[in-house]
Amino acid sequence: EDQVTQSPEALRLQxxxxxxxxxSYTVSxxxxxxxxxxxxGKGPEFLFTxxxxxxxxxxxxxxxxLTKKESFLHITAxxxxxxxxxxxxxxxxxxxxxxxLIFGKGTKLSVKP
Amino acid sequence: xxxxxxDPRHKITKRGQNVTFRCDPISEHNRLYWYRxxxxxxxxxxxxxxxxxxxEKSRLLSDRFSAERPKGSFSxxxxxxxxxxxxxxxxxxxxxxxxxxxxxQHFGDGTRLSIL
Numbered sequence: 001e002d003q004v005t006q007s008p009e010a011l012r013l014q015x016x017x018x019x020x021x022x023x024s025y026t027v028s029x030x031x032x033x034x035x036x037x038x039x040x041g042k043g044p045e046f047l048f049t050x051x052x053x054x055x056x057x058x059x060x061x062x063x064x065x066l067t068k069k070e071s072f073l074h075i076t077a078x079x080x081x082x083x084x085x086x087x088x089x090x091x092x093x094x095x096x097x098x099x100x101l102i103f104g105k106g107t108k109l110s111v112k113p
Numbered sequence: 114x115x116x117x118x119x120d121p122r123h124k125i126t127k128r129g130q131n132v133t134f135r136c137d138p139i140s141e142h143n144r145l146y147w148y149r150x151x152x153x154x155x156x157x158x159x160x161x162x163x164x165x166x167x168x169e170k171s172r173l174l175s176d177r178f179s180a181e182r183p184k185g186s187f188s189x190x191x192x193x194x195x196x197x198x199x200x201x202x203x204x205x206x207x208x209x210x211x212x213x214x215x216x217x218q219h220f221g222d223g224t225r226l227s228i229l
Contacts, residue, residue, distance in 0.1 A: 004155075031215040032215035034217060034218075036220075041222070041225075042222050042223075043117070043204050043206075043220035043221050043222045043223050044156065044204075044220045045220070046217045046218070046219055046220075049215065049217050051215070087155055087156075089155070089156075091215050099144065099146075099161065099208070099215065099218075100146060100158035100161055100169065100171075101146075101148075101156070101158065101218060102158070103155025103156050103157070104155050105153065105154055105155050106155055
């Protein structure tokens with residue numbers, strides 16, 4: 001069964017304290033891995049797509065990397081406005097899938113000034 | 114920049130009533146998805162449209178749920194005879210069908226359903 005596991009469930013950082021979020025996945029075949037940010041009461045906001053192992057994407061203080069079994073979201077020198085829940089999702093090949101995303105439960109990040 | 118729009122944002126109803134939600138996707142997107150999200154969980158897939166055709170339904174979508182996308186534009190999700198367990202955030206997403214099938218999905222801000 002296709003599955004996504006994110007860790008930790010919650011992460012508290014001081015402003016400027018860099019860290020990484022983990023997303024482990026089990027799929028029959030990977031079409032793509034997606035990272036989203038979700039603020040309370042809002043829908044997920046797209047951040048990155050990664051398609052193959054070794055790929056990296058960057059945006060401001062965020063950098064996403066991908067291996068054959070997991071992805072990391074590195075946050076460099078975070079600011080309070082980076083506080084949110086970060087969701088990882090995979091799109092699997094086969095099984096009649098038309099592109100629906102399989103999400104993890106997310107990591108809730110709090111950045112204190 | 115018009116993103117995915119969902120209406121209403123909040124819906125409170127009594128158990129047993131029917132409810133209908135609307136989703137307006139990004140105008141050039143031909144793929145439309147519905148997801149359900151409960152507190153502390155990631156979104157779970159419900160159903161998928163390519164243009165007006167409903168191509169996939171999750172086993173989560175019981176026979177009380179029905180979705181339509183007439184003319185391949187906006188979509189509606191109806192829940193009949195609502196139950197307590199239907200309380201959740203219902204999210205709509207759309208993506209472009211051009212190029213690779215794994216184009217990113219862009220989400221609306223959802224409709225939060227509360228069953229009394």
